[in-house]
Amino acid sequence: MSKPDFTNDDRFDGLYVNIANQTQGIEPLLDTVFSFLRRKSDFFNGPPGSGENGTENAINTVNAVLQKHADIYLKDKKKKEDEIAKREEIKRKKKEKEEAAAKKKQVEMKKQPEEDGVIELDADGGFDISQAAEDTTKSSAKVEEKKSEAASEDICTPAPPNKDDEDEEEDDTPPPVGNGGTVDGKYVWTQTLQELIINIPLPDNTRGKDVNVTMKKNHLKVGLKNQKDLIVNDDLTNTIIVDDSFWTIEDGNRLVLTFTKLNQMEWWPAVCKSDPKINIQKVQPENSQLSDLDGETRQTVEKMMYDQRQKAMGLPTADEQKKNDILEKFKEQHPEMDFSNCKVNM
Numbered sequence: 001m002s003k004p005d006f007t008n009d010d011r012f013d014g015l016y017v018n019i020a021n022q023t024q025g026i027e028p029l030l031d032t033v034f035s036f037l038r039r040k041s042d043f044f045n046g047p048p049g050s051g052e053n054g055t056e057n058a059i060n061t062v063n064a065v066l067q068k069h070a071d072i073y074l075k076d077k078k079k080k081e082d083e084i085a086k087r088e089e090i091k092r093k094k095k096e097k098e099e100a101a102a103k104k105k106q107v108e109m110k111k112q113p114e115e116d117g118v119i120e121l122d123a124d125g126g127f128d129i130s131q132a133a134e135d136t137t138k139s140s141a142k143v144e145e146k147k148s149e150a151a152s153e154d155i156c157t158p159a160p161p162n163k164d165d166e167d168e169e170e171d172d173t174p175p176p177v178g179n180g181g182t183v184d185g186k187y188v189w190t191q192t193l194q195e196l197i198i199n200i201p202l203p204d205n206t207r208g209k210d211v212n213v214t215m216k217k218n219h220l221k222v223g224l225k226n227q228k229d230l231i232v233n234d235d236l237t238n239t240i241i242v243d244d245s246f247w248t249i250e251d252g253n254r255l256v257l258t259f260t261k262l263n264q265m266e267w268w269p270a271v272c273k274s275d276p277k278i279n280i281q282k283v284q285p286e287n288s289q290l291s292d293l294d295g296e297t298r299q300t301v302e303k304m305m306y307d308q309r310q311k312a313m314g315l316p317t318a319d320e321q322k323k324n325d326i327l328e329k330f331k332e333q334h335p336e337m338d339f340s341n342c343k344v345n346m
Contacts, residue, residue: 007068007069007072008243010215010246013246013247013248014208014246014247014248014249015208016029017246017248018208018248018249019032037058042054043058044058046058076243087265173279173282174282175282175283175284176278176279176282176283177190177300177301177304178190178191178301179191179192179267179278179283179284180196180197180278181270181275181276181278182304183271183272183275183276184311185311186200186231186232187199187200187201187231187232187271188301188304189271190301191267191268193261193264193265193266193267194260194261194264195258195259195260195261196240196258196259196261196268196271197256197257197258197259198255198256198257198259198271199254199255199256199301200222200231200232200254200255200256200257201253201254201306201309202224202249202253202254202255202309203224203253203313204252204253205252205253206224206249206252206253206255207249207252208248208249209225210224210225210226211223211224211225211249211255212224212225213247213255213257215240215242215245215247215257215259216242217236217239217240217241217242217262218235218236218239218240219234219235219236220232220233220234220236220257220271220272221233222255222257232272234272234273234274234275235272235273236259236271236272236273237268237269237270237271237272237273237275238261238262238263238266238268239261239262239263240259240260240261240262241260241261241262244260245257245258245259245260246258253309267280267283268280303318306318307319
C-alpha cells in the first residue's frame with residue numbers, strides 16, 4: 001500500500017491557523033510542533049533498541065521535509081509568476097493590436113479625398129465661378145432647409161430617454177458594504193481585487209471538527225456535521241486558487257473562508273451563481289478584511305452577521321430586540337396598563 005501524501009492536505013488548516021493566532025510567530029509555532037515531538041514521541045531518540053543515532057536522524061528528517069516543501073513553494077511561485085507574465089503578455093499584445101488598428105484608421109482618414117466642388121477655368125483662362133456660386137447657394141439652401149426640418153421635429157417630437165441615463169438616475173443606492181453583500185440565512189461577504197472573504201454565522205462553541213468544508217476551484221460546500229442540510233452547496237461565480245485559499249473558526253461562532261481569486265483584476269458580482277448580485281459598477285477599491293474596515297462599516301457588517309446568526313437560531317434580530325426592550329421598559333413604568341393584547345410590529 002502506498003504511503004499517504006500530506007503535502008497538500010488542508011484538513012488541519014483551521015487547527016494550525018488557531019495555533020498561529022495564539023503563538024504570534026513562525027518560530028513559536030514551530031516550537032509547539034517540536035515540543036510535542038520531544039515530549040510525546042521518540043522522534044529525537046529513535047525507536048527503542050534501534051541502535052541508531054535518533055537525534056541525527058530527526059535532524060535529517062526535518063531537513064528533508066523542509067527541503068521538499070521549499071521545492072514545492074518555489075515551483076508554485078514560478079507557476080504563478082509565469083501565469084502573471086502570460087496575462088501581461090496577452091494584455092500587451094491586445095494593446096498593441098488596438099493601437100495599430102487606431103493608427104491604420106487614422107491614416108486611411110487622411111488619405112480620403114475631400115468631396116468639394118470643382119471650379120473650372122473658362123475660355124479666357126479665368127475662373128468661371130457662376131456655376132460654383134449657384135451650386136453653393138443651392139447647397140446652403142438645402143442645408144438650411146434640413147436644419148429647419150430637424151428643429152421642427154425636435155420641437156414636436158420629444159427625444160426618447162436614454163436608457164443608460166435613466167438607469168443612472170434611478171440607481172441611487174449606496175455602494176455595497178465592503179464591496180460585497182449579504183445572502184439571507186447564509187453569510188455575509190466582502191472582497192478586494194485579490195481576495196474574497198465569507199463570514200458564515202455558526203452556533204456558539206463550534207469547533208473546526210464540527211464543520212465540513214469542501215473548497216474546489218469552481219464549487220463550495222459547507223455544512224455542520226450534526227445537521228443534514230448543508231449551509232452552502234453551489235457553484236462559484238468565478239474561479240479560485242484552492243491551494244492559496246483557507247478557512248478558520250473565529251470566536252467559536254463564525255466560519256471565515258478566505259478565497260484567493262484566480263483572476264485578480266476583476267470584481268465578483270456574487271459568491272455563488274444562485275446568490276443575489278451586487279452592482280459592481282459601484283464597487284469602491286479598498287481593503288475589505290473585517291479587522292481593517294472603518295468603524296462604521298465594520299459595525300454594519302457585524303450587525304448583519306449578528307442578525308443572520310439570530311435568525312438561524314430563531315431568535316430576534318438586533319432591531320427586534322431593541323423594540324422588545326423598549327416595550328418591556330414601558331410596561332415597567334406603567335404597571336396599571338393592560339398589555340395582554342399588545343402586539344409589536346417587527
